[in-house]
């Protein structure tokens with residue numbers, strides 16, 4: 001698969017967010033090469049001029065840190081949580097070359113004493129550990145790592161180019177050892193597939209809290225999910241669709257995560273559902 005990388009300029013980098021408990025969002029890239037089958041950021045394609053399919057292009061916001069600096073030095077005071085990578089992963093492979101996210105972090109650090117921002121990063125990439133030297137200098141900072149499942153085949157099918165789950169757990173471990181506040185973002189939870197018990201157990205020593213998100217399958221991604229399920233898990237297709245139709249499924253899953261967190265005295269911040 002060929003990926004189109006394009007350098008673009010942005011007019012605004014830190015933007016208001018509608019995500020619960022998140023006031024602002026920063027996305028250094030539009031497009032993502034992690035290739036998750038269930039990706040629901042596809043809608044972002046309409047804001048680009050790309051003809052390529054979602055997953056086959058990345059727009060690199062080359063002036064991101066300069067624009068951010070301009071915004072942070074305007075009269076406006078930024079107060080609250082800013083989520084880096086709210087739409088597309090800020091630590092996808094191309095970041096190692098362009099260091100846009102790293103420069104954004106440096107700018108946030110430079111102005112942290114003026115603004116009351118809690119910097120939150122959400123990623124599926126081991127590459128996040130590269131920035132520990134910066135992250136440890138923030139007064140308020142946390143890194144969440146998304147894990148849906150520990151199963152290698154599942155990850156290969158559904159998240160082919162993201163760091164494998166064991167590397168993501170390692171990222172949490174390294175971050176924690178370096179004094180960074182971390183959380184497990186159990187996402188997306190696939191009914192009948194996501195092994196809540198194993199994921200919480202594998203990460204329990206490296207996270208400060210847990211959040212979860214239900215599979216969002218009503219945003220133009222259903223055909224891809226269906227195709228992958230039928231091709232790689234044909235015998236489980238029927239159970240999977242039944243579980244998705246059953247209203248009790250998410251209550252059951254939420255209770256299970258809650259129970260696992262309680263077992264290890266971890267704070268559970270809830271399961272986010274998509275309507």
Ligand code: SF4
Nearest residue numbers: 032034035036039088
């Ligand atoms: S890491 Fe996130 S943005 Fe990237 S493909 Fe996966 S779900 Fe989409």
